[in-house]
Amino acid sequence: MTPKQQRGEATVELLLDAALRVYSEEGEQGLTVNAVTKASGVSLGSLYHHFGSIDGLVDALLLRWLERLLGELVTALQSTRTARTGVRSLVRAYLRFVREHPEVSMLLHSSRADRLGMTQAARLRDAQEARLTPLTEWVRHHVERGEVAPLPLPLIESLVLGPVVGTTRRWLTFGDVDLEEAARILPDRIWRSLSADPQ
Template sequence: MDTADLLERSYPGRRAELKRDIFRQALRLFNEQGIEATTIEMIRAECDTSVGAIYHHFGNKEGLVAALFFTALEDQARLRDAYLAEATTTEEGVQALVYSYVDWVENQPEWARFQYHARYAVTRGPHKDELADRNRTRNQGLRTWLSESGRAAELNECPAELLPSLIVGQADSYCRAWLSGRVQGSPKAYRELLAQATWRSIRRESER
């Protein structure tokens, strides 16, 4: 999967062609130049469009950053939910969450890199409330899965809101190191080890 695939999934059709082009160029510039250093004029020049067209779609640079961030989160959630839908046991569900996280990052490294860099800006910026609303909606299926009857009996006693972080925490740490070049091994090459380590750390003692 490349950037174009993600954008075409998220914004299909000819009418969204300019929007996709703005997203492509903005994503590249934000990753190459940094979010703070990138200006709307720089993006406009790369897209061969007007500043007005960019403002029409996104309002301002903060709106564009947030729109890119939301697009990445939604695409990541689509893959997560598809994997989770195939799981028939709690262990398979935990595995699905780890696998989908790792696979998405390796399939979409530029989006993942931007996502890590932009998180602070979006969570502290003018779109933080929209992010909170989107998170609640996007993660409803995950919360339902975690709270299904009998699920808690297989997992260590811990707050349900903490479980997603416990499940993807190790994968997230490795993926960040891979994206920054601190490690070379493919995240996908280690996804089974990461899933096994996660399951061992959260399953109930009687299950060990």
């Protein structure tokens, strides 16, 4: 890597870190070009050069942390042997990530992230394909073994992540959910909805 490329990467890191800091302190309304350049010490021209706009910067920040979350979910599944223990590990890994990164989780579960997901769903899936493929393969494997009900993949995804995302949003918004309790209760409740033998 050339010195110029190294400087470019360092600038990108400064901008992404500053954007998260500004979002954490000021919320989405405070996430402006001026606020980010001031917090990062990076010039306006550099922000536009690397990201094109403040929207491009925030999208890159969302993608960075989405990739990290998906990576942690994949890692959680890789150490499990059964579908049931996989569901338990995935739910707990998701809630642990939220607890450890509340500011990031606020961004990942924001209306801005929802808008990005709705308008750029195909691009997001393509960008995260390397992370999503192991999750998809894990589901297929356990459907083929007869552990998971043979439901359409989008429904399985909704049955697993729907309750976790809903709980996360409740915790982030109202704070009236105990994430430790949720990590104990949700896995078995979710498993009942997925199991090929719900008894």
